[in-house]
Amino acid sequence: xxxxxxxxxxxxxxxxxxxxxxxxxxxxxxxxxxxxxxxxxxxxxxxxxxxxxxxxxxxxxxxxxxxxxxxxxxxxxxxxxxxxxxxxxxxxxxxxxxxxxxxxxxxxxxxxxxxxxxxxxxxxxxxxxxxxxxxxxxxxxxxxxxxxxxxxxxxxxxxxxxxxxxxxxxxxxxxxxxxxxxxxxxxxxxxxxxxxxxxxxxxxxxxxxxxxxxxxxxxxxxxxxxxxxxx
Amino acid sequence: xxxxxxxxxxxxxxxxxxxxxxxxxxxxxxxxxxxxxxxxxxxxxxxxxxxxxxxxxxxxxxxxxxxxxxxxxxxxxxxxxxxxxxxxxxxxxxxxxxxxxxxxxxxxxxxxxxxxxxxxxxxxxxxxxxxxxxxxxxxxxxxxxxxxxxxxxxxxxxxxxxxxxxxxxxxxxxxxxxxxxxxxxxxxxxxxxxxxxxxxxxxxxxxxxxxxxxxxxxxxxxxxxxxxxxx
DNA sequence: CGCTCCGTTGAAACGGTTCAACCCACGTGG
DNA sequence: CCACGTGGGTTGAACCGTTTCAACGGAGCG
Numbered sequence: 001x002x003x004x005x006x007x008x009x010x011x012x013x014x015x016x017x018x019x020x021x022x023x024x025x026x027x028x029x030x031x032x033x034x035x036x037x038x039x040x041x042x043x044x045x046x047x048x049x050x051x052x053x054x055x056x057x058x059x060x061x062x063x064x065x066x067x068x069x070x071x072x073x074x075x076x077x078x079x080x081x082x083x084x085x086x087x088x089x090x091x092x093x094x095x096x097x098x099x100x101x102x103x104x105x106x107x108x109x110x111x112x113x114x115x116x117x118x119x120x121x122x123x124x125x126x127x128x129x130x131x132x133x134x135x136x137x138x139x140x141x142x143x144x145x146x147x148x149x150x151x152x153x154x155x156x157x158x159x160x161x162x163x164x165x166x167x168x169x170x171x172x173x174x175x176x177x178x179x180x181x182x183x184x185x186x187x188x189x190x191x192x193x194x195x196x197x198x199x200x201x202x203x204x205x206x207x208x209x210x211x212x213x214x215x216x217x218x219x220x221x222x223x224x225x226x227x228x229x230x231x
Numbered sequence: 232x233x234x235x236x237x238x239x240x241x242x243x244x245x246x247x248x249x250x251x252x253x254x255x256x257x258x259x260x261x262x263x264x265x266x267x268x269x270x271x272x273x274x275x276x277x278x279x280x281x282x283x284x285x286x287x288x289x290x291x292x293x294x295x296x297x298x299x300x301x302x303x304x305x306x307x308x309x310x311x312x313x314x315x316x317x318x319x320x321x322x323x324x325x326x327x328x329x330x331x332x333x334x335x336x337x338x339x340x341x342x343x344x345x346x347x348x349x350x351x352x353x354x355x356x357x358x359x360x361x362x363x364x365x366x367x368x369x370x371x372x373x374x375x376x377x378x379x380x381x382x383x384x385x386x387x388x389x390x391x392x393x394x395x396x397x398x399x400x401x402x403x404x405x406x407x408x409x410x411x412x413x414x415x416x417x418x419x420x421x422x423x424x425x426x427x428x429x430x431x432x433x434x435x436x437x438x439x440x441x442x443x444x445x446x447x448x449x450x451x452x453x454x455x456x457x458x459x460x461x462x
Numbered sequence: 463c464g465c466t467c468c469g470t471t472g473a474a475a476c477g478g479t480t481c482a483a484c485c486c487a488c489g490t491g492g
Numbered sequence: 493c494c495a496c497g498t499g500g501g502t503t504g505a506a507c508c509g510t511t512t513c514a515a516c517g518g519a520g521c522g
Contacts, residue, residue, distance in 0.1 A: 061368070061371070061372040061376060062376075063372075063376035063377065063454045064453050064454040064455070065454060067376060069371065069372060069375040069376055071368060071371060082361065083361040083364045083365055083368075084361075085361070086354070086357040086358045086360075086361035087358060087361045087362055087365060088358075089365075092364075092365045092368050092369070093368055112354070115350065115353065115354060115357075116350045116351070116354065117350070119346065119347045119348070119350060119353060120347070122346065122350060122353035122354070122357065123317070123343070123346060123347065123353070125357060126317040126346075126353065126356060126357060126360065127317045127318060127319075129317075129357065129360040129361065129364060130313065130314040130315075130316070130317035130318045130360065131318055132364060133314045133323075133360060133363060133364055133367065134314055134318060134320075134323045136364065136367040136368070136371065137292070137302060137314075137323050137324055137367070138323070139371055140292070140300065140302060140367065140370055140371055140374065141292040141294075141300060143371065143374045143375050143414075144292075144300040144374050144414040145292060145293075145294035145298055145300055146294065147477070147478090148477080148478075174499095174500070174501090175500075175501065176499095176500065176501080183374075183375040184478075184479090185478085185479065185480090186500080186501065186502085187478090187479075187480085187501090187502075187503085188477090188478060188479075189501095190501065190502050190503080191478095191502085191503085194502085194503090222295050223294045223295040223296060224295070378509070378510085379509080379510075380509095405468075405469090406468080406469065407467095407468070407469080415510075415511090416510085416511065416512090417468080417469065417470085418469090418470075418471085418510090418511075418512085419509090419510060419511070420469095421469065421470055421471080422470085422471085422510095425470085425471090457509095463522100464521100464522095465520100465521080465522080466519105466520090466521085466522105467518105467519090467520085467521105468517105468518090468519085468520105469516105469517085469518085469519105470515105470516080470517080470518100471514105471515085471516080471517100472513105472514090472515085472516105473512100473513090473514095474511105474512085474513085475510105475511085475512075475513095476509105476510085476511075476512085477508105477509095477510085477511090478507105478508090478509090478510100479506105479507085479508080479509095480505100480506085480507075480508095481504105481505090481506085481507100482503100482504090482505095483502105483503085483504085484501105484502080484503080484504105485500105485501085485502075485503100486499105486500090486501085486502100487498105487499095487500090487501105488497100488498085488499090488500105489496100489497090489498085490495100490496085490497085490498100491494105491495090491496085491497105492493100492494090492495080492496095
């Protein structure tokens, strides 16, 4: 299938005239990864950026003793690694395939050349980066201002809204990953899920979570404390 | 003094042709703030962005119970609030003058119009946002992966490098602010400073800090533990 | 002088991590 | 078909860093 057609749906390239789309397509290189494959590591030279066509990519930081903080999970249609393109430095984090993935790679110099010629591409890219900044600000806020139960509550609410209000949601990542995404460890996550169950805020079973007390969760997500805690 | 001349030195506008600079200048509005004045609050409509001409601006998030996490302190030459411009949403954090400040305000629509016409302005803006993303990633990393001593050590090293290697540095923010910047509280900061003194890693006196054991600090900043702790 | 703001100190409480053990589902190979 | 190993998830107990609360000291200022 033609590359131009496949990138037309990506928000980064939304609204571009067909001819520009063709130019963008002409510099894209397709790459495939198996689950677990490394796309790049922190410190690698930033030679270009990627767009997820299929699969899922995990972008994360690692501490010396191995603990990992997930910065974001990128799904089809999203791009990552652009920071290195515009700062002219190394990649600031690690990226690896969370699921078997197909990516498009855009080499730095060629892409910068395109931007120079096409202002609306630049504006799209600015919008993408701004959104990311906004998400990061939210993540920083929740890491520093909220305790783990609050972060978890916020995430549950986020999921339930993304899935359009169904009171029951399904985690599409493992609990271990979720822990890393929330900035904690699996044990703590497990205990908190337990406690939320005991307090009848949710009913969780495996990867399914039913929301029982939405206001309660919202209160937690705003920074409220957990009613109390034996364990 | 002519606005164009005053913005010429700002990195965001670096390398722009004189005529473009003039256009940029023509949409800037000068605004002055006293220490403590609010520039905008989280949730305010994002009508444009700001550049710091003089003074210092604090951008921060607040939790319901009043604890504050500083996202960044912006000095002369830096810009903030652009995120709202390109996402078309509200400001995602609060901003207020940390010192008496002079800012230039750039209204959103007019600025977007300029970007559309001037690709190198777009590229500059992309570089600025990418840098900011990089800093945020580092902040997220340190908030979630490192303990407070590590974050403090990283900050001390950062300061000493910014001031070009002088072994003695001077804090130009209050310790309370520094605590918020590091994602902690003044008490904790005070104790850790104390401990570092006792361990002969630094010698701190008021707002001056002398570095005694740089390798030790670097080890801490990489995620190492504090040798031990009676208090 | 008395006020406030900032920084410091101490003791106690808390939340989260660590470490270890254990369970279960699953896939592999004998 | 069953033994085995593996990875994800859960549980308990001890531990540790940080926060909380309260009190106090000094600097700056009306």
